[in-house]
Amino acid sequence: MMLTKPYKIHHLILSVIFTGVIVLNILLLLNPAAIFPDASWGFQVLRSMQHGSGFNIITQVSTWDISANTSEFKSWWSPGQYLVPALFKTLLGIKLGQAISITIILCQLSGLAGLYACFKKAGFSQMISALSVGVICLQQAFFSPYIFYSGGEVLLFGVIGWFLYGCLSVKKPGPALVAFVLLSGWVGFIAKSSFLWMYGAGLIFIWIQLSKNSSAIVTWLRNGFWIGVPAVLSVAVIYLLYLSKGNNPSSQSGGLSFSVNAFTFPLASPLLAGFSFDDLANGFIFHNDTILFSPVQAKMIIAILALLSMALVYFICKRSPFTAYNMLMVLVYGFAILFFGWAYLRKADISYEGRHFRTVGLVVVPGTIYLFSNKNRILGYMLGTLVAVIGFFSIRFYTRSYIALKQDTAHGPTGIAQQFIDQPSLNYIHQLDLQNHNAIFVFLSPDLGLEIQNNRIITLDPLNRDISINFDEYLHKGHAGPVYILLPHEYIGVRANMILKAFPRYKGFSLKELSDDYVLYFATQAR
Numbered sequence: 001m002m003l004t005k006p007y008k009i010h011h012l013i014l015s016v017i018f019t020g021v022i023v024l025n026i027l028l029l030l031n032p033a034a035i036f037p038d039a040s041w042g043f044q045v046l047r048s049m050q051h052g053s054g055f056n057i058i059t060q061v062s063t064w065d066i067s068a069n070t071s072e073f074k075s076w077w078s079p080g081q082y083l084v085p086a087l088f089k090t091l092l093g094i095k096l097g098q099a100i101s102i103t104i105i106l107c108q109l110s111g112l113a114g115l116y117a118c119f120k121k122a123g124f125s126q127m128i129s130a131l132s133v134g135v136i137c138l139q140q141a142f143f144s145p146y147i148f149y150s151g152g153e154v155l156l157f158g159v160i161g162w163f164l165y166g167c168l169s170v171k172k173p174g175p176a177l178v179a180f181v182l183l184s185g186w187v188g189f190i191a192k193s194s195f196l197w198m199y200g201a202g203l204i205f206i207w208i209q210l211s212k213n214s215s216a217i218v219t220w221l222r223n224g225f226w227i228g229v230p231a232v233l234s235v236a237v238i239y240l241l242y243l244s245k246g247n248n249p250s251s252q253s254g255g256l257s258f259s260v261n262a263f264t265f266p267l268a269s270p271l272l273a274g275f276s277f278d279d280l281a282n283g284f285i286f287h288n289d290t291i292l293f294s295p296v297q298a299k300m301i302i303a304i305l306a307l308l309s310m311a312l313v314y315f316i317c318k319r320s321p322f323t324a325y326n327m328l329m330v331l332v333y334g335f336a337i338l339f340f341g342w343a344y345l346r347k348a349d350i351s352y353e354g355r356h357f358r359t360v361g362l363v364v365v366p367g368t369i370y371l372f373s374n375k376n377r378i379l380g381y382m383l384g385t386l387v388a389v390i391g392f393f394s395i396r397f398y399t400r401s402y403i404a405l406k407q408d409t410a411h412g413p414t415g416i417a418q419q420f421i422d423q424p425s426l427n428y429i430h431q432l433d434l435q436n437h438n439a440i441f442v443f444l445s446p447d448l449g450l451e452i453q454n455n456r457i458i459t460l461d462p463l464n465r466d467i468s469i470n471f472d473e474y475l476h477k478g479h480a481g482p483v484y485i486l487l488p489h490e491y492i493g494v495r496a497n498m499i500l501k502a503f504p505r506y507k508g509f510s511l512k513e514l515s516d517d518y519v520l521y522f523a524t525q526a527r
Contacts, residue, residue: 013130014116017137021112024398025105028146031406032097033104034417039151040446042082043096044459045074047450056242061440061458065478066503069456075246080190081151096450097415104145107158112137114161119366121168123322128373132366138391140279141358143398147405152192153355159191160198160359167202168324173210173226181206181227185234193248196235198359201335203227205328249349260299261285262344265352266337267306270313274361274368276390277305278354279397285352316367319374329363336360412451420445421486425514429486438481442499448486456480460502463495474502485509485521492519 035043041058048059053071056079062068089099112133119129136142145154163184170177181203188195210223265272265285272278282289284298293301313333317326336357343350350356372383409417410426418426420443429441430451439455449457460474483506487496492511500509500521507527512520 010126010130013127013134017112017130017134020137021108024143024146025108027402028101028104029098031402032101032411032415032417033145033147033149034405034409034419035100035149035447036151037446038077039081039149040450041074042077042079042151043085043450044446044457045079046082046086061456061476062478063476066440066458066476066483067478067480073245075242076248078152078190078193078195079242080155080192083190084155095413095415097411097417100149100416104149104154107154108142108145110159111157111161114159114163114165115362116161118161118165118168121165122325122328122366124325124366124370128366128370131369135365135369135387135390136362138387138394139276139361140390140394140397141273141276141355141361143394146398147401150355152194153358155191156188156195157358159188160195160362163188163198163202164328164363167205167328170206170209173223177206177226178230181230182234185231185238189238189242193243194356196238197335197339198332199231201328201331203231204335205331208327209324249343256345257347258345261302261352263341264299264303264306265344266340266357268302268309269336269340269354269357269360270309270333270364270368271305272302272309272354272361273357274364275386276354276394280390280393283353312368312371313364316364316371319371320367325367329367332363333360413453414450416447416450418447418451421448422515422517425486425518425520426451428514428520429484432484436482440480440483442483442485444487460499463491463498467495467498469498471498471502474499476503477505479505479526482522482524486514487519487521489513489515489517489519496521 045056045058048057048071049055051059053059056074057071058074059069059071062070085096085099085103087099088094088102089096092099092102094102115136116129116133119132120126124132144150145157166180166184170180184202185196185199188199207220207224207227210226211220214220268277272284278284281292281298281301284293284302285295313329317330320326336359340350340356344352354361368383372379405417409419410421410423411417412426412430421429429448432439433441433452433454437454440458441449441452441455442458442460443449444460444462446459449459458476461469463469483503485499485503487499491499496519500506503523505527506523506525508525509521509523512522514520
């Protein structure tokens with residue numbers, strides 16, 4: 001009986017998880033998700049490719065002469081975010097929104113299965129592994145893709161568990177290792193470009209695991225050769241065929257910044273990402289909702305979380321008998337600190353958000369559960385309470401967001417849930433797109449342009465409250481066909497005038513109120 005009881009509980013936990021995820025998947029199929037701006041730009045690349053541009057090249061209206069186009073290799077984000085949905089769209093003959101839903105479903109299921117296999121391979125019991133997957137399912141980061149498709153992060157979740165499982169499974173050098181190193185680098189990068197720092201952590205782990213029982217330098221060099229050659233080849237192909245053709249977030253630098261957050265935020269990643277502290281705070285630095293803490297308060301809390309995170313990792317390593325897992329966790333944590341610490345120090349274009357550290361959080365979860373399950377009950381109850389709080393706020397986030405997704409979003413030809421337009425306005429825009437073939441549509445959100453099938457599009461950044469902008473970034477010279485500019489109703493007045501001035505060769509703009517919330521400015525005459 002003592003042997004069968006944990007077995008039954010383990011299966012019960014997995015059954016509950018599977019049932020809950022299936023329900024989420026069904027609801028997603030009924031109401032496709034909206035998309036984040038990053039993924040929207042990826043789909044704009046796909047849109048350009050479908051209109052005849054080369055691989056990963058986005059074609060945009062020239063700012064110097066809007067009668068012409070410019071082309072750019074878009075290396076800022078990895079290509080998988082749009083290639084995978086495009087594959088399902090082509091194979092199944094479905095709308096893009098439905099293809100995104102299938103992508104999310106498969107990645108979520110693959111991610112959970114890969115992490116469960118990884119945790120068991122690391123030595124954790126079925127019970128600890130199942131509980132760990134359950135905690136991961138209660139994180140807001142797990143619910144978010146069912147509301148907003150973020151692109152690379154969804155795909156990365158689908159593959160990272162299997163990559164770590166592969167790292168733990170390598171026992172000897174040989175052709176199988178070469179194939180794993182070579183292919184995992186490509187697959188991981190296609191999923192999300194930031195996979196490369198995780199790739200480095202995983203390969204160092206494999207090298208140490210293969211060589212740790214020998215003190216001979218020759219053995220370490222030989223094992224390093226088996227790993228290093230395919231790794232260099234994998235990264236070289238990625239660099240030559242993709243990264244070298246354009247900019248990416250880590251390649252940009254705004255000078256040096258020796259802020260406290262640049263050091264403490266990566267150090268705090270186990271708690272920020274693994275136990276949703278950044279989500280619970282609506283973002284300590286990069287806010288995604290109501291601001292809960294002042295900058296000074298946030299800085300102090302992050303510093304405390306950094307100390308607690310380091311203590312957590314230390315005690316996991318001290319108490320856990322799973323040496324391979326301990327080493328892998330420390331390497332992932334260490335590489336994250338080095339990569340993001342250096343990026344923040346250089347003021348690279350990478351935001352202070354817990355989602356960037358999700359892999360650190362995923363790896364820390366089973367060790368934390370093991371640590372607390374082997375201490376006194378009070379600590380176990382504390383962890384259980386924290387998980388319950390995370391689950392409550394995550395489910396509340398999902399419930400509120402799903403209701404809004406179902407009731408307040410519009411749907412056009414793509415089937416994507418559009419957040420920044422209502423249905424009457426989108427219907428009118430769609431009709432204009434069908435009636436014209438030489439027009440230019442101007443939007444303030446990159447996802448709206450995806451609904452335009454027959455004409456060119458321009459995406460401008462929304463104006464801030466005080467309209468303190470660099471006007472040159474908005475200016476579009478020249479004259480082409482009709483121009484249609486969709487704006488929120490509250491833009492009428494000074495803000496709308498600022499946008500209209502960005503098209504100096506047009507005159508005689510007319511205003512049409514499409515609904516209570518959106519207006520359309522349009523003009524055809526040249527100045």
